Amino acid sequence: MDTFFQQLINGLTIGSIYALVALGYTMVYGVMRLINFAHGDMVAASAFVGLTIYTQVMGQSATLFSVIMIFLLAAVSMACVGVILERVAYRPLREAPRLSAVVSALGASLVIQNGIMLLWGPQMRIFPELVPQVYWEIGGVVVSLIQVIILILSLVLMVALYFFVEKTRMGAAIRASSIDQDAARLMGINVNTIIATIFIIGSSLGAIGGLFIGLYYRGITFNMGWQYGLFAFVAAILGGIGNIPGAMLGGMLLGLFNAFIAGYVSSTWSDAFTFILLIIILIVRPTGILGERVAEKV
Amino acid sequence: MSNQPLFEIKDLEVSYGSIAAIKGISMEVHKGEIVTILGANGAGKTTCMRTISQLLKAKSGSIRFKNAELTGLPAHKIVGLGISHSPEGRRVFGILTVEENLLLGAYSCKSVDRKVLEWVYDLFPRLKERRKQLSGTLSGGEQQMLAIGRALMSKPEMLLLDEPSLGIAPILVKAIFKQIRAIADNGVTVLLVEQNAKAALKLADRGYVLEVGKIATSGTSEELLSSEKVQEAYLGKKH
Numbered sequence: 001m002d003t004f005f006q007q008l009i010n011g012l013t014i015g016s017i018y019a020l021v022a023l024g025y026t027m028v029y030g031v032m033r034l035i036n037f038a039h040g041d042m043v044a045a046s047a048f049v050g051l052t053i054y055t056q057v058m059g060q061s062a063t064l065f066s067v068i069m070i071f072l073l074a075a076v077s078m079a080c081v082g083v084i085l086e087r088v089a090y091r092p093l094r095e096a097p098r099l100s101a102v103v104s105a106l107g108a109s110l111v112i113q114n115g116i117m118l119l120w121g122p123q124m125r126i127f128p129e130l131v132p133q134v135y136w137e138i139g140g141v142v143v144s145l146i147q148v149i150i151l152i153l154s155l156v157l158m159v160a161l162y163f164f165v166e167k168t169r170m171g172a173a174i175r176a177s178s179i180d181q182d183a184a185r186l187m188g189i190n191v192n193t194i195i196a197t198i199f200i201i202g203s204s205l206g207a208i209g210g211l212f213i214g215l216y217y218r219g220i221t222f223n224m225g226w227q228y229g230l231f232a233f234v235a236a237i238l239g240g241i242g243n244i245p246g247a248m249l250g251g252m253l254l255g256l257f258n259a260f261i262a263g264y265v266s267s268t269w270s271d272a273f274t275f276i277l278l279i280i281i282l283i284v285r286p287t288g289i290l291g292e293r294v295a296e297k298v
Numbered sequence: 299m300s301n302q303p304l305f306e307i308k309d310l311e312v313s314y315g316s317i318a319a320i321k322g323i324s325m326e327v328h329k330g331e332i333v334t335i336l337g338a339n340g341a342g343k344t345t346c347m348r349t350i351s352q353l354l355k356a357k358s359g360s361i362r363f364k365n366a367e368l369t370g371l372p373a374h375k376i377v378g379l380g381i382s383h384s385p386e387g388r389r390v391f392g393i394l395t396v397e398e399n400l401l402l403g404a405y406s407c408k409s410v411d412r413k414v415l416e417w418v419y420d421l422f423p424r425l426k427e428r429r430k431q432l433s434g435t436l437s438g439g440e441q442q443m444l445a446i447g448r449a450l451m452s453k454p455e456m457l458l459l460d461e462p463s464l465g466i467a468p469i470l471v472k473a474i475f476k477q478i479r480a481i482a483d484n485g486v487t488v489l490l491v492e493q494n495a496k497a498a499l500k501l502a503d504r505g506y507v508l509e510v511g512k513i514a515t516s517g518t519s520e521e522l523l524s525s526e527k528v529q530e531a532y533l534g535k536k537h
């Protein structure tokens with residue numbers, strides 16, 4: 001039973017990170033029908049940016065204020081990178097065949113990855129200990145302060161995003177643009193602004209995901225975006241690509257699945273099993289768990 | 299009708315790649331009129347409407363509304379100038395509720411005018427009954443009412459309606475056309491694209507007949523209704 005609850009906590013933690021990162025994939029796909037392959041690398045870049053802000057700007061202090069500043073500055077930096085990425089790599093190709101945009105996305109991914117390597121070097125770096133190593137043991141289950149922070153902050157961000165998208169005017173405009181861009185324009189919606197907004201939100205959430213990865217795993221490498229990005233991408237597909245609650249659900253499920261396989265079977269097999277799960281779910285539900293809520297009449 | 303028209307198209311040409319769809323048309327609409335554009339499948343009616351809304355860019359020619367040139371503006375700026383477009387095929391936002399669709403219709407306004415919302419619900423009470431329903435689950439006729447209602451939410455001076463009778467049972471078409479009359483009586487100028495020529499001409503003041511990208515004839519509704527050419531081609535009467 002201890003293993004169960006321990007893996008539940010671990011799974012929810014990593015699941016929150018997947019979910020935050022998956023939101024970036026799914027929101028961009030929702031409006032642009034494009035997989036932003038550079039998203040995972042931006043997540044990685046955020047961890048390095050956080051590291052540099054800590055050493056260069058905050059003078060290696062880990063007070064509450066400087067931790068908040070690190071999160072804010074990293075999120076703002078990555079939001080800017082996201083907006084630039086969209087302008088440079090995707091907007092010129094919006095009318096082009098889908099495959100051109102895919103190539104552009106893969107290129108952007110490599111550019112960011114190599115950029116991280118040039119700036120911070122190819123070796124593994126250690127992310128600063130921004131949160132004190134506090135642990136609680138509750139009936140044989142160990143919970144760390146870092147896990148609690150990741151869980152709570154992710155939950156708050158996801159609930160906030162959900163309300164933004166479902167309950168605000170801008171959120172309705174985002175949903176409308178994801179269904180029919182021309183009809184959205186007829187309403188007076190500037191679809192370019194919507195797309196920029198999506199990149200800002202997605203990149204900021206991804207940036208926070210990247211900092212969580214640094215906090216939780218400590219070791220960060222220039223190419224880690226590939227791995228985390230891939231898993232988050234799988235989470236987005238699992239939940240139904242383009243569907244925002246789906247990405248949250250998919251991320252959590254994937255995190256839990258990973259943790260339970262690691263806890264009960266073997267951690268070396270968890271990646272392989274994850275993809276077997278993905279294939280099974282896609283056979284049973286090709287649109288993902290929450291994909292296509294209603295059939296649209298045309 | 300000697301005064302300045304509210305809306306005017308001059309020598310408009312539109313192409314899809316190398317294929318010309320509109321080959322130099324001119325027309326005008328005066329304030330308070332209902333004007334219809336008739337034509338067979340592929341005549342270029344929808345192309346014309348989409349070009350007015352700047353979803354398509356003209357190859358040449360001018361489109362003026364209240365003396366402002368529309369060509370070259372981004373599409374999302376048009377509704378704010380007072381032209382609202384209910385597109386062919388309705389294009390409602392299926393995963394949004396009926397009311398969310400209507401509120402988005404007022405996106406270009408600073409705030410939603412509750413009076414306009416109530417007016418739309420008065421015109422189409424069915425929408426009020428179903429305001430919490432996802433619009434993708436409405437019937438075709440209800441979706442058409444929603445598309446028109448959504449276009450009214452921005453308080454337009456001119457309303458573009460592209461085939462509001464498309465795929466709708468005759469009895470509902472009658473009801474919808476009655477409400478288009480009511481909308482016009484409320485001071486909204488209407489430019490109506492239709493294949494249902496008889497119904498359109500009964501409603502409209504004037505009409506233009508489009509044939510493969512060119513205006514074949516134009517005139518008042520009475521003139522068009524009694525024109526042999528129109529009767530043969532669009533009203534199914536043989537002489």
Ligand SMILES: Nc1ncnc2c1ncn2[C@@H]1O[C@H](COP(=O)(O)OP(=O)(O)OP(=O)(O)O)[C@@H](O)[C@H]1O
Nearest residue numbers: 314317319337338339340341342343344345346493
């Ligand atoms: N996206 C497009 N690409 C290429 N050609 C197009 C496109 N859309 C329309 N056309 C062509 O332009 C011409 C005019 O089409 P349009 O849709 O404006 O006709 P319409 O009068 O609205 O017809 P309908 O009554 O069937 O709706 C047609 O020959 C059509 O094939």
Ligand SMILES: [Mg+2]
Nearest residue numbers: 343344345386
């Ligand atoms: Mg048409």
